[in-house]
Every structure is written in structure tokens, then in C-alpha cells.
């Protein structure tokens with residue numbers, strides 16, 4: 368899929384969202400049943416815990432054309448597997464530093480703790496991230512990965 | 518075995534440092550065994566065989582080519598394609614051909630920046646007329662040509678079909694001899710595309726240092742900031758070691774020499790990105806839970822991209838720095 372419209376209101380970024388089953392994924396359900404409208408930008412992938420998200424998933428998402436990657440996990444202290452979200456936070460922090468070195472804009476990668484009851488927060492986070500990415504425009508990462516320049 | 522026809526062997530360097538060619542020489546007295554079973558038909562570091570001679574060979578004439586070095590110029594690419602055509606088995610030999618290697622670190626930059634630095638702003642350069650290498654230059658005697666310097670560094674398999682990968686910077690010579698003897702004795706070769714001359718375990722499995730389950734690292738140090746005790750796992754002492762994300766094969770030779778593993782043997786089977794693996798491993802070894810503790814620990818990993826992809830940037834998922 369090719370995004371041709373650059374940086375405008377008609378273009379909807381594609382955000383790959385890795386949501387923990389026990390919290391953020393449930394929050395997105397709640398946002399749905401509560402009819403909280405938010406930008407149709409996310410493609411949600413449910414994982415059993417934010418600690419399951421390998422940096423490889425994030426890289427693959429960008430390499431395959433994501434304009435942003437959003438990770439949603441349980442609040443500190445609330446992880447069902449006790450420490451998965453701390454591990455996620457450490458990976459994420461390291462990943463952010465790597466992404467910056469690779470020339471990937473900071474706003475394309477985001478981590479939020481969103482509990483099952485925070486449908487409203489989910490709405491705000493998705494809308495806010497979508498706005499930020501809209502300002503950046505479509506990601507060129509896929510093109511760079513696939514086009515070797517001689 | 519004397520009546521068996523000798524194997525035709527070629528060794529070539531692309532964007533390489535010469536170390537891989539020297540590692541072939543390092544077979545020492547095994548060289549006699551090699552020469553007993555093989556004719557070296559092309560090897561620029563040691564033999565005066567011209568490109569033209571290779572061009573004149575029938576296709577598939579060479580039994581095995583060890584191609585070391587990355588692909589960074591039009592000459593490297595031309596030779597990769599030529600040797601592919603002329604060889605039955607093409608082996609990406611060494612980290613540079615396998616994953617891009619040290620020359621592949623240039624994918625953090627680009628041609629324009631590199632030329633500017635090397636031919637213009639470098640402290641040892643005086644180039645007031647801004648003369649840059651050109652692929653063609655007219656002089657009164659005629660036209661001079663140079664290979665084209667590409668913007669991106671490539672791995673060998675980004676340019677041609679590769680049969681096997683033999684990693685290492687350079688590969689451990691014993692592994693080369695084992696692979697060579699397997700071919701000579703007619704052993705069944707592994708499936709095409711395999712990484713050969715490696716073990717099925719990570720470096721840590723071969724490492725003799727004392728390891729504990731809980732690493733509990735709060736900070737990493739530069740090598741000169743700490744004194745290694747010589748026996749505890751380097752990561753546990755806060756000296757970043759790529760062992761957990763690196764495939765065995767070398768005999769943990771760096772750690773044996775009290776230096777951390779830098780990852781030249783590449784990732785384990787089925788892992789497409791060595792850096793991703795290392796980031797996961799580090800996240801598990803750190804103990805901080807609060808953002809500020811974690812920030813402090815991560816801050817001490819000075820150059821994650823350059824450290825985790827020291828030998829593998831062009832072969833990694835994201836391949837190069839964004840423009």
C-alpha cells in the first residue's frame with residue numbers, strides 16, 4: 368500500500384498497535400462499546416503481555432510500512448505476569464535510543480500504560496499520536512529498507 | 518585419493534580488510550592438505566590471476582568460491598556476479614559478505630557525507646579545488662576510469678544468490694578446514710542457504726566465565742572504566758558483551774582473551790536481527806523499574822546501534838540509517 372497524500376487531513380496514518388490483552392486491549396473494547404470516537408489509524412495486534420513485544424516486531428512493523436508503532440501495557444505494578452511491563456519499558460527506552468540513531472522520528476514510537484477501564488485515555492492517546500504523525504507525514508522507512516541506492 | 522580430480526577453489530575480496538584472506542592462509546600446515554585436494558584458481562592476495570582469466574573460464578568451472586568482503590562499489594558487484602556465474606558453490610565468507618561487516622557501518626552515513634569527510638574536511642586533507650574521485654576522467658593520454666562508489670553498502674546476498682554463509686570476522690580457521698574437508702570427502706552438504714562452520718548454541722554456552730541467573734545490572738561501563746576480574750561474566754560486571762545474542766563457532770575467542778564478544782558470528786538460526794535480540798537480552802539483564810533508573814542505565818549504553826550492529830547493519834531489518 369502506498370501513501371501518496373502527504374501531510375494533510377485526508378491522509379490517515381497507519382499505526383501498528385501492540386496492546387496487552389489484560390489492559391489496553393480491553394480498554395480499546397471499552398472505548399468501542401462506550402462509543403468513544405477516535406481516529407481509525409490503528410491496526411491492533413493483541414499480545415498476552417507488553418513484555419512479549421520483541422524489538423523485532425517494532426522494526427518489522429516499520430520495515431513493512433507502519434507510520435507509527437504504539438505499545439499499550441498495564442500500569443506499573445499491575446502486570447499479570449508481574450514484571451513484563453518493566454521489561455517492556457527497558458526495551459522501549461533502549462529501542463528509542465536506537466531508533467533515534469537510525470534517523471526515525473521520536474513521535475513515531477510511543478509507549479503508554481492504559482488500564483482496562485481507561486477507554487477515555489486510549490481515545491486521547493490514539494488521537495494525539497495520530498495528530499503528531501500526521502504532522503510528520505507518511506513514513507519513508509519501508510521505501511528506504513526496500514530500495515538499495517547504488 | 519590421488520586419482521580424484523582436485524577441487525577448483527577461488528578466494529576473492531570485495532569491500533574487505535584483507536583479514537579474511539589472511540584467515541585462509543592461517544590454515545598453516547593444513548594448507549598442504551588443502552593444496553593436496555584443491556587447485557587455487559583465483560586468489561588476488563596470493564596469485565597473479567587476472568579478472569580476464571576468470572571471465573574466460575566456462576560457467577560453473579570453479580567448484581567453491583569464498584567471497585569475502587561486502588559489496589560497496591561497482592567493481593565488487595561485477596565480481597560478485599561474475600564469480601556467481603563461474604562457481605558451483607558460492608560461499609559468503611566472513612561477516613562482511615554475510616551481514617555487511619565493519620564496512621557496513623557506513624550505512625549510518627551516505628556517499629555524499631563520506632566523500633565530503635574523506636576528500637574535503639578531514640584534518641589531513643588539503644583539497645582547495647575540491648577534486649573528488651570520478652568514475653571517468655579525461656586526460657591527454659585517454660580516459661581514466663574508477664569503479665563507482667555506491668551510496669549503500671550491501672551484503673553479498675543482496676546482490677547475488679548465495680549458497681552458504683560462513684560467518685566471523687574473520688571466520689575461525691578450523692571451521693573453514695572442517696567445511697573444506699566435508700566437501701573433499703563428499704559428505705552430504707547442508708541445505709542451500711545454511712549458515713555453516715557454526716555451532717547450534719550461543720557464545721555464552723561455550724563461555725567459561727561464572728554466570729548467575731540474575732544479572733541485576735544497573736549501569737554499563739566503557740572498557741577503560743572498570744577492571745575486569747577475569748572470571749565473572751562480562752555483562753554481569755557491566756561490560757557489554759554480545760555473547761547472549763551471538764552464535765557460537767569461534768570458541769568465544771574474544772572473551773577467552775578477556776575482551777567482550779562483539780557479535781561477529783551473527784545471530785542464531787531463525788533470528789533475522791541480531792540487534793533486536795541483544796536489546797531484549799539487555800532489557801532482561803537490567804534491574805531498574807523506575808523510568809529515571811532505566812534512563813540512567815540506558816544512557817550508559819553509549820552507542821546501541823553501532824554496538825549491536827557492529828557487523829550487521831546492512832543485513833539487519835532496517836538496513837541503514839534513514840536519509
Ligand code: SF4
Pocket residue numbers: 532533534535536537538585586610611612613614618619620685686687688
Ligand atoms: S569479515 Fe572481518 S576480517 Fe573479513 S574482510 Fe570483513 S573486516 Fe576483514
Ligand code: SF4
Pocket residue numbers: 720721722724725726728749750751752753758759760761769772777778
Ligand atoms: S555474556 Fe559474554 S562473558 Fe557473559 S557468559 Fe556470555 S559470552 Fe561469556
Ligand code: SF4
Pocket residue numbers: 685686720763764767768769770771772777778779780781782783
Ligand atoms: S567472541 Fe564474538 S566477536 Fe569474538 S570472534 Fe567470537 S563471535 Fe566474533
Ligand code: FES
Pocket residue numbers: 387388389390415416417418440441445446447448449451452
Ligand atoms: S500483562 Fe499487561 S503488561 Fe504484562
